[in-house]
Amino acid sequence: MKKELHLFYLILFFTLSQSYSCRAAEFPWFNIKGFEGWVEYTTNISAERRINVLPKLFGPSGIGEFGGANVDMSKLISIKSNGDLVIKYLVLSSPSKLPANFKEDVARSIIQSGFNPTGFNANSLHDYQIVIPKITNIVATLIVDGVAVRTASLGNTFTSSEFIGEFRFNQDDDNYAAIYNGDFKIVLEYKFPYQNFSSLSLKLSQSSLTNIKVDVFREVIRKAKSSGSKMWFIDTRKQTIKTIEKERISTTASSTFSSNVDIVLRDPDETILAQLESLLGYQQISKAELLNRHQQLQTIALASGNLKLGELSEKYIKALNSNDEPGQIDILASLAALQKGDILSFFASGVSVMQNSSSTNYTYTASVETSINTESSDFYTTTVIKTIDYNYHVEITDFPYLKFAIQNAENTKIVEVFGSPTPSILQINDALLNSVETNNLINLKYSILKGGDPNFREPVDYNPLLNIAILRNRAKLVSELLISGANPNLDNRHGENAILLAENSANLEIKTLVSNYKNRSGVTNLKINLDNRFSISDISLNLNGRVVGYKPKYDPEKFTWSIENIKEYPALYNMNAIITIWTIVKPEQNNQIQHNKFISAGFISNYSNSGYTYTKQLTLFDRIKIINGGSNTYNYQFYFDPINFSMTEINGKSADAYKPVQNPPLSDVMFNFEK
Incomplete structure (x- = not known):
């Protein structure tokens, strides 16, 4: 008899949850478009039914990422005029900010995760109330390389529907570069009260309660008999309930009860199970009491002419005393064929069980007749609510909006300084001249960063900046001009240079600065990889307006043309190179289609006895740096398209645009927006 009572509990709970279209309550978890929480599901429409949504963390991420929540991401990052980066975070706990059709999305989500009771669909949560649980111990942390560099505590209570905090970084902060590059994450942690509801609600008549017990007993007997001598154990009653909730068991138990039966069993804990046992009359008894009850049952049954019941009770006493478990199962199987009253009488006398597969001791349980004693003779309800604080952790690691914010700030600055969103090099140099004349250090730095020539001259006396x-x-x-590459050796139209002017200056600081920069030089090299069908005849190199022609050297093994040891004053230069390439096609190898492709691609054709010579000028635009006392090399590669004969530099350097070089003296310019 190890298994009868366990099967009894199992079928009892299964009958309560299945036979009367009732189901143990579940709290399925959901994650919808960044919002997490749980549903307090129950079939009892009179119960308070809620969708709990945890407060959500927003950071400076992409607009619309959170499924329509009304959050303006542009407000979550800002760049101050002094260059400070301000990264804001938003804790959102307002149901009004949830995406449209949120309840339907929650229902679909929990269905997809495996929660799918009979009749449940996308509209089943329509009447549920959306609530935001009260959270405590709220801490926001900004982490760089696994280290918490900023921490903000929001306290132990949170009542605002929207809370915005911020982390600020100035340019001197060691973590500034990591924040600028998006190499950080924001973490939000808090505690929230997850409520475990355990409740039992029955609305049924006394006769219905009796019928339930009989149906359960018969199903227990059927299950026990069908398992043969193999014993089936369920270790705990909670595991039994868990099995029921997942609907892993099917039964053929019939129900003939009246339509007014309404049973809801929600996550039963030990308290609820004990009350359910009491309601249904289950009680533990001693072995001696069990034997005594069955002897009395045997006597009464035989005296009343109920020979079958008396015989089964007598056999059960013998099987119990001899620990004959298969014999006990056979007796119960025979009992199932008897009348309802006989079955109730037998179980009221008691059965023998073991609590689990590892138990060595028997326990003895009886089910006695009970009455429902409440204000209403046909209603019984009880509820136990336990609240446990759970830790919640959520983080944001990707900040796509950061680069847009930086770009927007830069776009604003470009128009402010240069008067155009796409300024020409002339406009940039004019702004650079204006910044020197108006003593605007920030705009001077910015103009040089965007391609301005630190050796630009004013148009009257040709004075360098x-x-x-x-x-x-x-x-x-x-x-700043000297750091950025201004050459103190350049003369104006009167033969005056910065060295001479500094020597005549009364400002000792200026004298020292210029003196430290007058003897400087550096070299750079250019290498150009070209399809071996073409050659380079010459390269015209323009560095900040100074043009020099070169005859490049050719390396046949690498198909590379190079200009070596270009000696210039150390600075940042806008380089514009005009490269003249050519190729010869013998008459017998040429045709009209090929000739037309060359012409369409911008080549100039010239015919001679040796064949057709096709010539074209390629352009290179780049922002290069000459290092003081050192040497560096810039490599370029042109791709020849065999279909349309076009020629382009693979890194986009053939376009008329300069890419600023970020060197240490200029690294902070983009964020120094003060005038």
């Missing part, structure tokens, strides 16, 4: 800064006694501008 450095000369103007010295003449106006502006030491900070002099320092």
Whole structure:
């Protein structure tokens, strides 16, 4: 008899949850478009039914990423005029900000995760109330390389529907570069009260309660007999309930009860199970009490002429005393064929069980007749609610909106400084000249970063910018121009250069600065990889307006043309190279289609006895850096398209645009927006 009571519990709970279209309540978890929480599901429409949505963390991510929540991501990142980066985070806990059709999405989500009771569909949560549970111990943390560099505590209570906090980083902060590049994450942690509901609600008549017990007993007997001598154990009653909730068991138990039966069993805990046992009359008894009850049952049954019941009770006493478990199962199988009253009488006398497969001791349980004693003779209900604080952890690691915010800030600055969103190099140099004349250090840095020539000259006396800064006694501008590559050896139309002007200056700081920069030089090299069908005749190199022609050298093993040891004053240069390429096609190898392709691709054709010579000028645009006392090399590669004969530099350097070189003196310019 190890298994009868376990099967009894199993079929009892299964009957309660299945036979009367009732189901143990479940709290399925969902994650919808970044919003997480759980549903307090129950079939009892009179119960308070809720969808719990946990407060959500928003960071400076992409607009629309959170499924329509009304959050303006542009407000979650800002770049201050002094260059500070401000990364904001939003804790959102307002049901009004949830995406449209949220309840339907929640229903679909939990169905897809395996929660699919009979009749449940996308509209089943329509009448559920959406609530935001109260959270405590709220901490927001910004983490760089696994280290918490900023932490903000929001306290132990949170009542606002929207809370915005921020982390601020200035340019001197060691983590500034990581924040600028998006190499960080924001973590939100808090505790939330997850409520475990355990309840039992029955609305049925006394006769219905009796019928339930009989149906359960018969199903227990059927299950026990069908398992043969193999014993089936269920270790705990909670596992039994879990099995029921997942609907892993099917039964052929019939139901003939009246339509007013309404049973809801929600996550029963030990308290609820004990009350259910009491309601249905289950009680533990001793072995002696069990034997005594069956002897009394045997006597009463035989005296009343119920020979079958008396015989089964007598056999059960013998099987019990001899620990004959298969014999006990056979007796119960025979009992199932008897009348309802006989079955109730037998179980009221008691049965023998073991609590689990590892038990060595028997327990003895009886089911006695009970009455429902409440204000209403046909209603019984009880509920136990336990609240446990769970830790919640969520983080944001991707910040696509960050680059847009930086770009937007830069776009604003470009128009402000240059008067155009796409300024020409002339406009940039004009702004650079204006920044020197108006003593605007920030705009001077920005203009140089965007391609301005630190050796640009004013149009009247051809004074380089450095000369103007010295003449106006502006030491900070002099320092920045020298750092950025202004050459103090350049003369104006009167033969005056910065070295001469500094020597005549009364400003000792300016004298020292210029003196430290007068003897500087560096070299660079250019290498151009070209399809071996073509040759380069010459390269015209324009560095910040100074044009020099070169005859490149050819390396046949690498198909590379090079200009070596280009000696210039150390600085950042806007380089514009015009490269003349050519190829010869013998008359017998040429045809009209090929000739037309060359012409369409911009080649100029010239015919001679040796064949057709096709010539074209390619352009290179780049922002290069000459290093003081050092040497570096810039490599370019042109791709020849055999279909249309076009020629393009693979890194896009053939386009008329300069890509700024980020060197340490200029690394902070993009964020120094103060005038």
